[in-house]
Amino acid sequence: MKYAIEATALSKRFWRKTALSNVNLAISPGTIFALLGPNGAGKTTFLKSAVGLLRPSSGTVSVLGIESRLLKPRDFNEIAFISEQQHLPGRMRVGGLLRYCAGHYSNWDEAYSQALLDQFQLSRRDRIGALSRGGKARLRMAIAMTHQPSLILMDEMFSGLDPIVRDDLMDALIALAQDCGCSICFASHEMSEVERLADKVAFINKGRLVCCESTERLLDGYRVIEVSGSPELLEQASRYAGVHKLAGNREWLRFLFEFKSTGELQELEGRLGSNSHVQIQPAGLRQIFRHLAGRERPEVLQ
């Protein structure tokens, strides 16, 4: 099977710092894939390695079946890489940059380009240097989408954008994925967009792949449980396997419970017994993210 992205024992070191360590990852075609992780975890390094901007120290990463080191310019007709760090020629106008791109992309769709400009409320006469951050993000997205690539890689594209711009971009991405069946792999800190967009989530921490699950399964494997009862009971509950304390005092306890099967959840409910008041809620990605990053921060006791 030809994966959209396939990393095999991928490692990347910068001097003595290990940015990626033995990452094995496969992203199926048509998947919207989110890379999660704290700052400096290795998400950007992974994406840059995938498109050949960085050379792996060891291991390989392939995109659309082509090893990243062997990617040729023409291969980028089918691959789009968007990053907020990418320079845009500020002295050009939007129309000029689109003409420039049209001269290089073999599959450039001029009509679709105009439709995207209209959708993103960009004018061809706008000077790029004068565009806002959101405007530039829209322009990057328009350029990436116009040639309807098979794979889009995005690095922190949504950070710092207002909700309206984020929604616009996400809507466009979802539409493109549905229409063309393209694969999308994006690194992000924005949990709301991950929950809304991603079919599958990988979590990277300190260069290592911590987990890789479908979004649905990941969310299904965690619950936020709030228990109130005797101090002894709360003390006992906090020691159960899979329990990660979030907040509490002598009268109540809130924790994140990680489980493999529904049986484990039922077992926990049974252990807590009828002497306590138990409230079970679905966990959010933010709470799971904090847990996986090892940065649970106990809430202020009340």
Added chain:
Amino acid sequence: MKGVAVQIRKDWTTLWPLVVLWWLVLIAATASTVQTFIRTDEFPETSVWPQLTRLVCFFAGVIFFVQDAAVDGRAFWRARPIPGAQIWVPKLFLLFVVFVIPGAAAQWWLTDYTLGYGFLRASIVAAAWLLMVILAGSFLGALTGSVVRSVMVLVGCNIALALLTVFDIHPIPHFKWSIFLMPVLAMALTVVSVWLLYRYQSLRRAIPVGIIAALYAWYAGFQEHWFHSYWGYLPQQYERLTEAQPKVVQPPDHPVAVNVGYEDDEATGQPVVQLFAEIQLPNISAEELDISIEWTRLNYPGGIRYSGRSDRFPPNRPFTSLSKALDFATESDIDPFYIPLVEISQGSYDEVRRKPGELELDLVVKGRVLFDTVDIAFSENPVHIQGKRNYEVYAAVLSPEIIEVRTETNLLKSESNLSCGVLIYNPASKEILVPPIRSRSDPWKPRAMLFGRPVGWLEQQTHRFVSAAIDHYRYRPSKRNSLGYRTIPGPVNENWLTDARIRVYVQAVTKPVVHTVRLTDFRAEDWTKAGW
């Protein structure tokens, strides 16, 4: 082709403000040089324009390539279906067309206007220089991806150069470093670029960049050598001459020390002083003559000794140290009228004539010979000619046909040793008398020049009028030069000479002085040697 066209169109949007700036600087630099030339009849000795033009070119290269850097993954073209060649070739083409060609054209026009050369070589040299500067900026921009980092590298290189000079107590041992400094820096950039590309990207991309960078490194070294630049030329010549033991000789038929000095009443009024040393250089071919003095030791009568070293590194002004010695002599109480004259020249005239044009030029500036140390001992009985407006003219430059010139004021004396250039011209007929010059090999080569500051500018400052006339005579004999003069080979009649002027060029301590003499009572036919 489509990709190239859109690339040029994109680049132009970034480049045009720099182009406007460049053209303004170019026009200002050219106008300034011409204005100075018209006012003083000389090229400006010091000017900010050459430095400014180089800086503008350098930063144009940096700014132009920063946005499409080769290593930096943030460049727009990276991870797009755009080959690197489609980025860099149009960029270099555009830089060449809008920066290098106008610069070379301006130089051509400037050279033609001021010197009357009208010769392509000056513009080729200018183009080569500009290309080297622009390519250096382009490489830095492409490698660093940042103007600030490029400036830091530039500053670092200059600091390295400064340190090399500061710690160079005696420059000779470090000459090898200075020869290879620019090529070594270029090679270092090459290695770093290949390493960066290999480490962060792929060997496939690193190899072509490495080849291009290595070619540039070679070009920088070649350029340094080919155009006799400040850093490359003298040391290399020194390498060839170190084994030749210079030997100062005193010809038996005339005293070593001869006084030469006069107040120029038309130009600066500065006293003109020259030092000549008759020196034999065994086993050195005529082509190796063009070298500088490094150390000089003057041994005055009575045991007084003065050692001088050129204050420039490497010393490209042959007489700097000697002029210091002169200052010492004239300011001290040794003898206010004792101004030694030392002539440096090559021994065999036949040998000198092997490359007439080039060597004539060298001889006129006293033949620049590089020595580690020159010991010059002066005669106990120097010739004192205080107050005499008398100096010697050796007209070998203009061939034997005019070596004897008499005037009623006895201002010029013939049959003397070569010491300076002389030109006979007729302002009424606008003609310059240039006797036929026999050239076996190359014609006279104008030296490299960049916006009024030629490499070897001293020679051209001193002899530009003569040189221009010779050059004009060689290349465009039938046309008038930019001053409206036409060269004629002679012979001329008495009437022509009656209206003629002699222009004599004498090497000054710091700048050339032009002295014009009106010829009267000149007998062209039935003349005898001057009795003086």
